[in-house]
Structures are given as structure tokens and as C-alpha cells.
Amino acid sequence: MSDKSKTREQILDAAMNRIKHYGYGKTTMSEIASDCDMSAGNIYRFFASKLDIAEAMARQFNAELYQSYSEIARSDAPPAQRLRKVFHYSLDQTFDAIEREAKILEVAEVLGEERPLFMNEGLAQERIYLCTILEDGVARGDFAPIKDCNYTAEMIQSALMKYRFPQLFSRLTLPKLRRELNGVLDIIIAGLAKGIEKTPEIEH
Amino acid sequence: MSDKSKTREQILDAAMNRIKHYGYGKTTMSEIASDCDMSAGNIYRFFASKLDIAEAMARQFNAELYQSYSEIARSDAPPAQRLRKVFHYSLDQTFDAIEREAKILEVAEVLGEERPLFMNEGLAQERIYLCTILEDGVARGDFAPIKDCNYTAEMIQSALMKYRFPQLFSRLTLPKLRRELNGVLDIIIAGLAKGIEKTPEIEH
DNA sequence: CCGCTGAAGAATTTATTGATCATTCAATCG
DNA sequence: CGATTGAATGATCAATAAATTCTTCAGCGG
Numbered sequence: 001m002s003d004k005s006k007t008r009e010q011i012l013d014a015a016m017n018r019i020k021h022y023g024y025g026k027t028t029m030s031e032i033a034s035d036c037d038m039s040a041g042n043i044y045r046f047f048a049s050k051l052d053i054a055e056a057m058a059r060q061f062n063a064e065l066y067q068s069y070s071e072i073a074r075s076d077a078p079p080a081q082r083l084r085k086v087f088h089y090s091l092d093q094t095f096d097a098i099e100r101e102a103k104i105l106e107v108a109e110v111l112g113e114e115r116p117l118f119m120n121e122g123l124a125q126e127r128i129y130l131c132t133i134l135e136d137g138v139a140r141g142d143f144a145p146i147k148d149c150n151y152t153a154e155m156i157q158s159a160l161m162k163y164r165f166p167q168l169f170s171r172l173t174l175p176k177l178r179r180e181l182n183g184v185l186d187i188i189i190a191g192l193a194k195g196i197e198k199t200p201e202i203e204h
Numbered sequence: 205m206s207d208k209s210k211t212r213e214q215i216l217d218a219a220m221n222r223i224k225h226y227g228y229g230k231t232t233m234s235e236i237a238s239d240c241d242m243s244a245g246n247i248y249r250f251f252a253s254k255l256d257i258a259e260a261m262a263r264q265f266n267a268e269l270y271q272s273y274s275e276i277a278r279s280d281a282p283p284a285q286r287l288r289k290v291f292h293y294s295l296d297q298t299f300d301a302i303e304r305e306a307k308i309l310e311v312a313e314v315l316g317e318e319r320p321l322f323m324n325e326g327l328a329q330e331r332i333y334l335c336t337i338l339e340d341g342v343a344r345g346d347f348a349p350i351k352d353c354n355y356t357a358e359m360i361q362s363a364l365m366k367y368r369f370p371q372l373f374s375r376l377t378l379p380k381l382r383r384e385l386n387g388v389l390d391i392i393i394a395g396l397a398k399g400i401e402k403t404p405e406i407e408h
Numbered sequence: 409c410c411g412c413t414g415a416a417g418a419a420t421t422t423a424t425t426g427a428t429c430a431t432t433c434a435a436t437c438g
Numbered sequence: 439c440g441a442t443t444g445a446a447t448g449a450t451c452a453a454t455a456a457a458t459t460c461t462t463c464a465g466c467g468g
Contacts, residue, residue, distance in 0.1 A: 038413085040461085042416090154384075159363040159391065160363075183355065183402075186359070187396070191428055194398030196391055244429090253430080
């Protein structure tokens with residue numbers, strides 16, 4: 001069984017090298033296969049489809065992000081600062097990755113289109129770390145009490161969506177994105193400190 | 205000269221009817237022209253290009269929005285509520301317009317791609333109304349003092365970007381969008397009440 | 409048997425060609 | 439002489455055919 005996962009890794013590795021360089025669309029299953037000295041058909045014993053290879057790529061990228069999120073969330077810095085660090089780290093890592101290998105953006109686009117549930121999964125995972133920070137902030141008295149941490153985390157994610165795949169939503173430079181992200185975080189953190197009053201939706 | 209602007213309006217009107225129904229790409233200059241009983245070439249005496257027709261369409265749509273923004277901004281409702289109304293109104297109007305005439309989304313896409321400066325112009329205009337509300341909020345004591353209203357308005361716009369052309373950024377239903385918008389606004393308004401402390405960017 | 413191949417089929421992509429389109433401008437009209 | 443046309447032009451688009459590509463699976467080989 002370790003043999004099987006070794007091969008899987010090899011395929012994923014070969015695929016990543018090609019996709020990062022040539023893009024998802026321009027990388028074929030037989031190219032990946034021949035890089036691994038096997039037939040294209042054989043790949044399907046390890047991945048159900050080409051899309052699943054892209055998903056595995058993203059999963060690996062996310063795993064590294066989550067590792068850092070976890071460390072940031074556990075640190076003893078002030079909660080507000082941890083919140084900042086999580087989102088700045090995400091922005092920097094994603095921006096740099098796409099800057100270095102522009103074709104990664106294509107993977108994000110394809111997955112956003114074809115695997116929306118996978119994207120949601122990532123957001124849900126991120127929220128776990130955000131909740132840790134939020135709850136800790138409440139415990140320390142930095143933030144006012146929060147009724148539903150997961151809901152609040154969701155709203156924070158919504159407000160910061162623009163900075164998730166920055167090159168997908170704007171053409172701003174990294175410094176400008178960082179400036180904006182910081183400004184929006186200023187508002188959010190002030191709001192958390194004050195305490196959020198849920199307002200019923202206005203009619204019109 | 206009134207003759208000239210009458211013709212311009214006629215062209216714009218014909219173009220809007222066709223574009224709303226068939227989309228920007230599927231509407232040709234000669235179709236618009238023949239709707240107005242003139243040659244395609246003649247349109248160019250009134251519009252510099254096809255893109256300028258799309259821009260004029262959007263300008264008209266925006267003008268109606270701004271009219272409402274202005275009324276909302278001037279009203280004597282609590283500033284927080286006025287802020288909510290502006291963004292909910294924008295969301296509802298834009299969502300409905302695209303729901304009714306799906307092809308309007310294409311116009312937004314084309315303009316976003318080809319006329320980014322026009323989009324910025326619209327944001328700048330919107331900020332004027334936001335600043336009115338913010339300043340009034342500060343004067344009334346509902347919001348803490350704000351150093352740079354335009355900057356704060358810019359950050360609020362950034363946080364609410366997702367709700368500007370909702371169908372462009374997600375596939376959420378209107379109720380879900382409204383729920384999210386309201387939640388993000390809750391945070392922003394709490395932040396404004398508390399007072400925003402500008403934090404220097406974190407290093408990494 | 410298990411793991412793998414390579415041929416086969418369905419779907420997609422590319423290449424190529426012809427048609428259409430946006431735009432310009434010299435010629436015409438009123 | 440200003441307003442308008444319609445032909446000319448280069449760019450973009452549509453259509454089709456050819457080639458690739460993803461995916462499956464019957465069968466081979468260890």
C-alpha cells in the first residue's frame with residue numbers, strides 16, 4: 001500500500017512540474033504518464049480524473065498554508081495581530097506562488113469553476129483557525145463576546161475574498177493589495193473589539 | 205446641437221434594446237444602425253467606438269443608482285442605516301437587473317476588462333456619497349472620528365466588492381447575498397462606531 | 409490473480425478557412 | 439460645406455474538419 005501512495009506522489013509530482021510550467025490545459029495525461037514511465041491509462045488507478053490531480057495539487061498547497069495558520073493561531077501574539085498575520089500570510093503566499101508560476105492561476109480558475117465544493121471545504125478549514133483566534137480574543141477581552149464564531153469567521157472571509165486569489169479579482173500590485181487588506185482588517189478588528197450587533201435585514 | 209444629442213440617444217436606446225436581449229458580442233454596429241435608419245459608419249459621429257456605447261449604457265444605469273444614493277445619503281435616518289441602505293440598494297438593483305436581462309452581466313465583464321478606469325470613476329463617485337454619510341455619522345457621534353473619509357470609504361468598498369456585481373463573483377442566491385452583506389456591514393458599522401486604529405503593515 | 413498496457417471511443421481542442429465585424433475615409437448628397 | 443453613405447481594411451469570429459486528449463476496459467504478463 002505504501003507502494004501505491006509512492007506512485008501517487010510520483011504522478012502528482014510530475015503533474016505539478018508540468019502544470020506549473022505549461023498550465024493545466026496544456027498538460028496531457030500521457031505526458032505526465034511518460035514522465036513516470038507508465039501508460040496514461042495507469043494514472044487512473046491513482047487518480048479518478050485529471051481534475052482530481054489539480055485538486056490534489058491545491059490540497060498540497062493548502063496543507064502548507066494550514067500548517068502556518070495553525071502555528072499563527074496557536075501563537076501567543078495578540079489575537080488581532082494573529083488575525084492580520086493569517087490573512088497577510090495567505091495573500092503573500094498566494095500572490096508569490098502565482099507571480100512565480102503564472103499557470104497556477106489557471107488551476108485556481110479551473111477548480112473554482114469545476115470544483116466549487118472543494119473551495120468551500122478550504123474555506124471551512126480556514127474558519128477553524130479563525131474561530132480559535134476569535135475565541136481566544138474574546139477570552140482575553142480583546143474582542144467583545146461573539147455569539148457564533150463560525151458565522152463571524154464567514155463574514156470576515158466574505159469581506160476579505162478579494163485577497164484570496166488576488167490576481168483573479170484585480171490587477172493591483174502586492175503593495176497596494178497589502179495596503180488595502182490592512183485597511184479592511186483595521187475596520188474588522190475595530191468591529192470585533194466593539195462587539196457586533198446583528199441587525200435584521202432592511203426592507204426597501 | 206439638440207439634434208445631435210437626440211440622435212445620440214436614439215442610437216443608445218437602440219443599442220440598449222439589442223444588447224440587453226442578445227448581448228454585447230452578438231450585437232453588431234450595422235444592426236444598431238439599421239434600427240436607427242442610418243449607416244454603421246454614421247454611428248461613429250456620435251460614439252467613438254462600440255465600447256463607448258457600452259460605457260454610455262453603464263453610465264445611464266449608474267446615474268440612476270447615484271440618484272438614489274444621493275437621496276439616501278441626504279436622508280435623516282441614522283448614518284449606519286443609510287450605509288446599509290446604499291449597499292443593499294446597489295446589490296438589489298444590480299442583482300435584479302442581471303436577473304432580468306442576463307446579458308447585462310456581459311457588459312459589466314467587458315467594461316471591467318476593457319475600461320478599468322471607468323469602473324474606478326464609478327467607485328470614486330460612490331465614495332462621495334459614502335463620505336457624506338461617514339462625516340454625518342461622525343458629526344452625530346454615531347461614528348468615532350475618521351481621519352481620512354475617502355480612504356475609509358475605499359476600504360469599505362473593498363470589503364464589499366463581492367456584492368457589486370454579485371453574479372460575477374459567486375453563484376449565491378439573492379437572499380444569501382443579502383444575509384452576507386448584512387453580516388459584513390454589521391462588522392463594518394461596529395468598527396466605525398468604535399473608531400479605526402490604523403495599524404502599520406506587519407512584516408513577515 | 410493483480411497490475412499494467414495499449415487500443416478504442418467519446419469528448420474536446422486545434423487548425424484552417426471563409427465569413428462577419430468594427431472602424432476608417434474618400435466620394436456623394438442635400 | 440457639413441452630413442451621410444458605403445466600399446475598403448484589418449481584425450475578429452464561426453464553422454468545419456482533423457487531430458488530440460481524456461477515459462475506459464479487454465486482455466496480456468508476471
